[in-house]
Amino acid sequence: MTSARQELLRTADTYRRKVAAIRADDTLSAKGKRQQLDQLYKETEPRAAELRRQMDRGQYQSRTALERKLFGLPAGATSSDAISYRDALDRVAAIKDPEQLGELMERAHASGDDMLLRAGFAHAYRQTRNPLASDLWGGLVAEYVEQNPAVGDTLAELEGGVVSRAQDLTDRMNMSIGKPPELDVPEAADEQAAA
CATH class of the missing domain: 1.10.1720 (Proline Oxidase; Chain: A,  Domain 2)
Structure with a gap:
């Protein structure tokens, strides 16, 4: 069984590769690229968010158990x-x-x-x-x-x-499923670019 962390890293890497492939596809119009990016983001982000929750919950539970073993009452x-x-x-x-x-x-x-x-x-x-x-x-x-x-x-x-804060930030950046900026461009901009 893979850990939530490993699965999240794999999901984020696959997502980034797919985003790059969509952006590089010369057969798609700007609108077509945006539609595919939107679909990819909507399919991937909820799963990534759930994996982040699982990872955070697991880390908290593990840390709490170790602290209790070290600093709580002995068995x-x-x-x-x-x-x-x-x-x-x-x-x-x-x-x-x-x-x-x-x-x-x-x-x-x-x-x-x-x-x-x-x-x-x-x-x-x-x-x-x-x-x-x-x-x-x-x-x-x-x-x-x-x-x-x-x-x-x-x-x-x-x-x-x-994990140090710097390492945690780096890890979280590698696990992020960022919303492509193309999705924030209004559709009217596509029509103007096509004209």
Whole structure:
């Protein structure tokens, strides 16, 4: 089964090739070209829009599942674990200094407080998403991953799915089904061009 992303790329590529072929067809009048372009656009755009929705929905669901696995309660957590984790999240949320969080995480590690340690990791990771934040936050994330190798695989999968804005824009341009500008020309312009 092909992914919505692959199908959308293929659909957009086929669409662009067909648009180019219609434009290059010297046997068609301007009106004939516009009619074929209109038909092609009306056939292709709804399918492309549905594929974009499927792709976006799939990316959101995948990212949410990975974030929940990394930063949510661990599998098999009890109700007391949930309370402990919520309290730990509240405790680390106020920390603005990576060194202070590092000290807290060291104490949590030494005392076996896995919930506080996990909450510290989640907070440090969120801080790394801020381009103006200190690199020390990333050090805390790396240290946690070193002590919890299974987390590293999930984190790598999450980060592999995180696309830069520039790359996302490029991908979306390659997947676009743009309306041909010829469709915005009034039919009267064809009649004047033919005369």
